[in-house]
Amino acid sequence: MHADRRASIDYEAFRAEVRDFALTQCPPELRLAVTRLKKVGRHEMCTWQKILYAKGWGAPNWPIEYGGTGWDLRQRHIFDETLAECDCPTQPYQALRHIAPVLIEFGTVEQKARFLPGIIRGEVHWCQGYSEPGAGSDLASLKTQAERVGDEYIVNGQKIWTTGAHEADMMYALVRTARGTRKQDGITMLLIPMDSVGLTVRPIRTIDGLHNVNEVFFDDVRVPVANRIGEEGKAWAYGKFLLSHERLGGANVAPLLRLLARTRRMVAEEFRDEPGHPQKAALERRLLHAEAEIYGVRALGRRAIEDIVHKRPLGTISSAIKLLSSNLMQTLDEIGLDATGRRVAARFRITGDDRANAGEPGVEWLTNFLHGRARTIYGGSSEVQKNVLARTLFGS
Template sequence: MDLSYSPADDAFRADIRTWLEANLPRSLREKVLNHKRLNRDDFASWHRLLGTRGWSVVAWPKEHGGPGWDATQQHIWDEECARIGAPGVLPFGVSMVAPVLMKYGSDAQKARYLPRILDGTDWWCQGYSEPGSGSDLASLRTRAERHGDHYIVNGQKTWTTLGQHADMMFCLVRTDPGAKKQEGISFLLIDMKTPGITVRPIITLDEDHEVNEVFFEDVSVPAENLVGEENRGWTYAKYLLGHERTGIARMGQSKRELAFLKRLALGQQKSGRPLLHDPVFAAKVAALEIELMALEVTVQRVVASETKGRGPGPEASMLKIKGTEVQQALTELMFDAIGPEAAAFDPAFLEGERDHSIAGDDDAAPLAAYYFNFRKTSIYGGSNEIQKNIIAQMILGL
């Protein structure tokens, strides 16, 4: 297996880097690199700009408006976007529901929704988790009952990321309560403006409104919004989660954050020399960098496999586990590097309401919120404990 880049790949990287340098708005770049919070307009404006070139959907084939890039080119694109500090394109429409529609959706669903995902007309959210149904997703209880040409949906979803902005939700609902857990679930597309939907904010420990709980009370959904076959939603959900878990590794972002960590540690003094030169702290950074290098090789192996037409398998679970462990370790070492000053918390600064933190250290000010926010990464997308069970079953045969 050849994991090196070809001359054509290097030329592609150079072209992408040149375009990003010329087109990424400086204000967005500074927000990302300085760990500021992004608002709806930040995500939407960047998505629209990329959509004009088909680059908002880099994994899509040309037939649906994508650039037709292979897996290596997509990986290079992700790396270069992370390196320069570009906002990530939100995955819910582009890389979660869209692959499901391409594989299982009707022609009418593809024709309506895929162009609107590409250009950013529709903002999507995910209706999977419920109170009591997280990693054990097959226990979900939100009901959808067929009445003529509509489904009537009742129930609740939770941890709905950015649902306060969403136009559409892809939602798992129980359509056959008498079937085995996985066999009675269907996959519905729900317009978030439909009467009977209530979105309530969940304010997290970092004082951010990123997630929500969503209530459905006699919500009428056209039967034409059913994806695939009724009661086959578990199959579509697993297909979607394979794509989600591969992306959670965030290889490029972790490489960028490692560089930030080293810069932080060089700016801190311990016993009269930079903290990064302290043997104990330097050993921690080196151990993490080795983990990151090993993760990168695994990502490249998956990329090479996908280039040959093989989709994500249990390797997606491996990337999810190690990728999120690396991300959390990076935030922990950033906290360690700054020390007590990292505890300072200034939400107004993070929201861009003032240019500098009241705590006096603009690098330190976002770190508490950043640390707490990344506690979730080992949980969402299927907790790491669940991913270990998948690996044990699919690879080790246990």
């Protein structure tokens, strides 16, 4: 990204091109699922990914030699923002944005050739095997064992909260291959086929009534050494590299702005027959306050991008963005609940003979509220982010 090249890019024309593509090429049923706050899983993500790949836009965040687009950071940001504005499903982020950058940075030539094409084409679906029953926010306490026997690792243990494991073909997992003086040492990253013998996926029913996350059990699962990323015992650094990618995801506030607009429309609709209802004005005021705060996060996100472009250290900004954007999503979720709760809270699930029919209209706001509680837990919980910030602010 040289200054002279940046000067020649017409960002607004680029934005218009992306928008036109999204609105004409993203299947309406996929966009409707997003608009209606439905669950977005493998089908939605991979269908859209195949279309983007065919256009040559499969992996904007990758280097050109692996199929990247060669866009600068601002273009990539505009791309993400515009797709979210158009209610397109997210791309298969765990594959494209999490493991792929790690593969590109630390993988062998053979591993890149084996795994990257399936990711960019939307053909191979991935899940992340990090958290364990005893290692959530304190990830370095993970215990799943991998013992090397010849050309294989024998894996035993358990992962939990594994998003999309039931739909995935591959897992990138952190496992323990040694006990070092620091618990961050002796952790290794393995790429594990989900159809491996001895691997069992068990669904977890979450409070939102959906099935997104799972438990994954490993019982003498054999993984070829060729599926190890980088060096044995050094994966903590790779995992941190990946998490730093995950946290800057909040710099894209388009999903927040979409949810804001959607919530505003819903409030207007919900109280259409009671325009003078005191709750309506109260909710509208709360939406204004949320909107102002979202503009702050948007400005912070733009600053983060400028910092990266100018190679300035990001410092604490990614933690601040994660805290703010997750809180703001929950603020909007709460407004959604407060607008619809009087109708839908007592009618969460249909239990009678008409169970096959659609649920109560608006119940998705309740589901969304429950689902959204996880935002301040995953990707480094709010409490962990505050610990990280305080360490920097106090210098210890």
